[in-house]
Amino acid sequence: MAKNYWLMKSEADVYSIDDLERDGRTMWDGVRNYQARNNMRKMREGDLVLYYHSRQTPSAVTGIAKVVRESYPDPTQFDRGNKYFDEKSDPDDPRWWLVDVEFVEKLDRQVGLPDIKANPDLSEMVLVRNSRLSVQPVEKAEYDAVLAMARG
């Protein structure tokens, strides 16, 4: 099966590419949106991820990560007291799933949203068309185009 490409958003001041670099890998917990969850369930080990910072100016792709563990139930949904606790989720049929991702690279040059929007080859990116989805599929051509911009 061919490798797939994705984009995952993180609030820059909550968990940045620098945090991922320091930790090496992380559980992508706390996603509570069905479309985003469904996308994570489609991820396969080795898929590559554009790491995107929202809530910075400008928001931007700042790095690359890799899927290193395929989807499994998000433990925070069963952890009463955790901010992501979901009392409606049944342990025998978990509602929320996540993947583990590993740090690959921090981009020397971030690719800002205005630049992405200005690139006609990227006008169909989910990021441009539905700005709120936090885990999105990315076409290989789009992935390559973003990295080409990062590398000048």
Place this chain on the structure above:
DNA sequence: GCCAACGTTGGC
């Protein structure tokens, strides 16, 4: 900090 766009909830 504001608010538009979007997703979810719940009353009917």
Place this chain on the structure above:
DNA sequence: GCCAACGTTGGC
């Protein structure tokens, strides 16, 4: 099953 009300995300 519709849709108004509400909450959240994220660009600006």
